[in-house]
Amino acid sequence: MKNLxxxxxxxxLAACGxxxxxxxxxxxxxxxxxxxxxxxxxPTATTAxxxxxxxxxxxxxxxxxxxEGRGPGTPVGEASAAWIGAEMARVGLEPAGDDGTYFQKVAxxxxxxxxxxxxxxxxxPDGTEMPTVLKEDSVIWTKHQDVDKISLAPSxxxxxGYGVVAPEYxxxxxxxxxxxxxxxxILVNDPGFATGDPELFKGKSMTYYGRWTYKYEEAxxxxxAAAIIVHETEPASYGWDVVKNSWSGAQSDxxxxxxxxxxxxxxxxxxRDMAETLFSTAGMDFEAMKTAxxxxxxxxxPLTGVKAAGEIVQTIDxxxxxxxxxxxxxxxxxxxxVLYTAHWDHLGxxxxxxxxxxxxxxxxxQIFNGAVDNATGVxxxxxxxxxxxxxxxxxxxxxxxxxxxxxxxxxxxxxxxNPTVPLNKIVAGLNMDGALPIGPTRNxxxxxxxxxxxxxxxxxxxxxxxxxxxxxxxxEAGYFYRSDxxxxxxxxxxxxxxxxxxxxxxxxxxxxKAAAAAYTAERYHKPMDEYSDDWDLSGxxxxxxxxxxxxxxxxxxxxxxxxxxxxEFEAARKESLASE
Numbered sequence: 131m132k133n134l135x136x137x138x139x140x141x142x143l144a145a146c147g148x149x150x151x152x153x154x155x156x157x158x159x160x161x162x163x164x165x166x167x168x169x170x171x172x173p174t175a176t177t178a179x180x181x182x183x184x185x186x187x188x189x190x191x192x193x194x195x196x197x198e199g200r201g202p203g204t205p206v207g208e209a210s211a212a213w214i215g216a217e218m219a220r221v222g223l224e225p226a227g228d229d230g231t232y233f234q235k236v237a238x239x240x241x242x243x244x245x246x247x248x249x250x251x252x253x254x255p256d257g258t259e260m261p262t263v264l265k266e267d268s269v270i271w272t273k274h275q276d277v278d279k280i281s282l283a284p285s286x287x288x289x290x291g292y293g294v295v296a297p298e299y300x301x302x303x304x305x306x307x308x309x310x311x312x313x314x315x316i317l318v319n320d321p322g323f324a325t326g327d328p329e330l331f332k333g334k335s336m337t338y339y340g341r342w343t344y345k346y347e348e349a350x351x352x353x354x355a356a357a358i359i360v361h362e363t364e365p366a367s368y369g370w371d372v373v374k375n376s377w378s379g380a381q382s383d384x385x386x387x388x389x390x391x392x393x394x395x396x397x398x399x400x401x402r403d404m405a406e407t408l409f410s411t412a413g414m415d416f417e418a419m420k421t422a423x424x425x426x427x428x429x430x431x432p433l434t435g436v437k438a439a440g441e442i443v444q445t446i447d448x449x450x451x452x453x454x455x456x457x458x459x460x461x462x463x464x465x466x467x468v469l470y471t472a473h474w475d476h477l478g479x480x481x482x483x484x485x486x487x488x489x490x491x492x493x494x495x496q497i498f499n500g501a502v503d504n505a506t507g508v509x510x511x512x513x514x515x516x517x518x519x520x521x522x523x524x525x526x527x528x529x530x531x532x533x534x535x536x537x538x539x540x541x542x543x544x545x546x547x548n549p550t551v552p553l554n555k556i557v558a559g560l561n562m563d564g565a566l567p568i569g570p571t572r573n574x575x576x577x578x579x580x581x582x583x584x585x586x587x588x589x590x591x592x593x594x595x596x597x598x599x600x601x602x603x604x605x606e607a608g609y610f611y612r613s614d615x616x617x618x619x620x621x622x623x624x625x626x627x628x629x630x631x632x633x634x635x636x637x638x639x640x641x642x643k644a645a646a647a648a649y650t651a652e653r654y655h656k657p658m659d660e661y662s663d664d665w666d667l668s669g670x671x672x673x674x675x676x677x678x679x680x681x682x683x684x685x686x687x688x689x690x691x692x693x694x695x696x697x698e699f700e701a702a703r704k705e706s707l708a709s710e
Contacts, residue, residue: 166212169196172220178520180513180675182667188217188509192474193501193661200500201478202382202533202541203238203449214454214474214531217512222519223456226528226550233452236533236544239275240380240447247443250358250398252287254411255435262404268358269377270398272442273346276389282313282396282440285355287408287433290314291423292321293348293357294339299331300426307430310353313396313438315405316345317423319365323606324424336608340365343538346397356396356438360405367607372655373399375498379480382537384544385448396440412436451475451533453541455550458518460526460685467526467551468685469559469623470514470677471542471614472507473535476500477655501661502649504535507562510674517678523685525557532614535563542614546621553618554706558584558684558691559625560677561615566630567665568645573600573631574673578610581699583691584626584680591679595672600631603643622703624691626680630673 170191176184192200192210201207215232219225227233250268251261262268272280291303293316301321317324320340322331331337338344342359349357363369377399383390400408402416409416412433422428454474460466477498499505508531515529528551532541546553574592576585579601589599602609610616615625632642653659684691690707693700 166209168213168216169206169209170194170213172213172217176221176513176516178517180517180671180678182671184513184516185506185509185667185671185674186663186665188512189501189505190661192505192508193499195497195499199478199498200474200476201380202451202475202537203240203447204478207475207478208451211452211454211474211531211533214508214512215456218454218456218515218529221512221516223458223515223529226455226457227453232454232456234455234545234548234550236451236453236541237385238382238449238451238534238540239385240382240449241271241275242380242445242447243271244443244445248441250396250438250440252408253284253437253439258411260407260411262400265374265378267404268398268400269374270396270440270442271377271381272396272444273383273386273390273393274395275383275386275446278444278446280395280442280444282356282438283311284437284439285311285313287313287315287436287438289409289414289419289423289431289433290316290349291428291430292317292319292324292339293345294320295348296331296339301331303423303428303430304348304352305429308353309349311355313356313358314349314352314354315408315433316349316357316359317365317420318342318359318362319606319608321424323365324420330426332605335605336611338611340608341611346394350393354394356398356440357394358397358438359399360402361399362402365606367604368650368654370401375477375480375655376536380447380478382451382534382540384534384540396442408433408436451541453533453545454531456515456529458515458523458527460524461522462524463688464526465551465555467528467556468681469528469530469556469618470511470562470681471530471532471559471618472511472562473504473533473541473614474508474531475533475536475541476503477536496657498655498657499660501659502566503564503654503659504562505661506565506567506670510562510565510670510677513674514678514681518681518685523682524687525685527681527685528556535614539614539617542617546617553621553623554710556618556623557689559615559618559623560584560681561613561625561627562674562677563613563627564629565670565673566645566649567667567670568630568634568642569666570635570669570672571631571642572596572633572635573598574676575600575602575629575631577602577613577627577629580694581697582624582626582693584624587680587683587691588626588628588676591676591683595676597631599628600633603632619699620702622699622706624693624703628673628677630669
């Protein structure tokens with residue numbers, strides 16, 4: 131692997147406005163701070179109490195253009211990880227990564243297709259060519275890491291509905307056909323979302339079967355040469371602009387022992403308009419086939435006479451990224467851990483990134499700063515670390531900032547596969563990802579509500595402030611499977627993913643929902659996700675205080691919160707604890 135060498139100069143960060151409270155005596159810095167010179171200075175006047183001013187100062191730094199969108203494996207992206215490690219040292223955490231450092235190395239590859247030489251095209255039964263325009267009609271890539279050119283020979287196209295094989299639900303979209311060498315076309319989400327039937331899968335709540343990650347994995351298991359998902363905004367929960375921004379440019383992955391040979395040759399998305407054209411050329415109605423696909427007993431349908439072909443020419447860069455890990459050792463139970471997590475990466479800098487619709491102008495700003503996603507979460511992680519460092523606790527408290535979340539939760543997956551402490555010694559974890567700066571709310575939202583006893587603890591803490599826990603208002607979006615807690619939950623670790631609420635003190639639910647919708651439409655995975663000094667972070671600070679209280683209640687107890695009976699991760703936890 132190529133090691134990143136960061137030799138950078140110190141750049142001054144403009145001082146944050148507003149009066150500063152006098153800080154208490156700082157916690158002693160760890161003896162082994164990161165050796166790298168920092169691109170931006172660390173805060174100098176943060177305080178031990180959790181407050182909006184400190185959160186703002188850290189968010190502003192992490193979302194600064196200097197870090198160019200915190201792209202994993204890039205010198206400036208990895209410089210943001212160095213900044214986080216140095217800040218962990220400053221507030222008093224001990225290093226908990228590799229070889230006495232704050233860092234766990236994550237070997238990765240960046241794969242970048244050449245759009246001038248890469249293509250996906252279809253042909254109609256009469257031989258008419260139907261090329262797709264990359265980014266406008268399609269987005270394609272490959273997970274094969276050991277070749278710079280992939281050629282997809284003309285292959286039969288088969289519509290496989292939602293692309294789900296779920297024996298526990300009595301569902302198999304791939305039944306009774308051989309898919310070796312074929313191109314499969316797949317719908318977003320799962321049949322429960324499509325029908326709204328609470329007895330089908332989990333009704334409107336997306337299951338893991340609805341995630342794009344699963345769909346590509348299953349298509350490969352079926353032997354498909356190409357796996358293409360049809361994008362639709364409502365079931366995906368984001369627009370086409372998110373697809374083309376997220377899956378264009380350098381695509382990151384962990385280094386795979388088989389070089390990605392177990393995946394389909396080509397993976398990608400097409401627009402609904404493109405799908406309608408394909409189905410029409412095969413004499414099929416796309417909407418009618420969608421209706422059929424949500425019915426139990428659906429049979430996969432070949433698009434008779436339609437062929438898919440393509441080529442991917444790519445450059446492959448082997449790089450190192452890293453998770454950043456600090457710990458406060460416990461006094462009486464140091465081998466038991468409360469874990470806080472937040473991903474530090476974002477989409478980096480993308481030359482030529484365009485706005486939503488074909489034909490629109492290029493973004494003037496090419497840096498995807500990721501201020502909400504997820505400078506907020508990392509700021510909260512560091513704010514919590516500074517608060518916890520002021521007094522010892524019975525159990526250890528670990529703070530984990532992971533890389534490569536935007537590439538499919540890869541940094542947290544790497545940690546879960548290569549934990550620095552036994553997973554059955556992590557008592558519970560709390561994840562923070564993408565907090566909106568909308569001011570105080572009367573509630574906090576639990577993503578994946580109804581999962582574990584951690585929710586009960588949060589509810590009790592909020593009750594003291596006349597606030598409440600509410601379920602995720604869009605379970606169909608599958609947010610529970612879209613952040614880093616899931617990598618640990620799958621191994622049994624009870625995880626709480628609680629986010630800011632929508633019931634604003636000033637404006638109510640309508641105002642909160644409007645703010646969330648505006649962020650998704652205008653800033654999510656776009657260069658416009660930038661920090662602003664006019665953000666109201668008072669509600670965010672209140673939420674982080676609540677998450678501190680949850681963690682503290684576990685750190686100073688002998689309790690082992692667990693999943694509710696019947697939860698999908700309960701068995702994994704029991705097996706993990708039994709392996710002690």
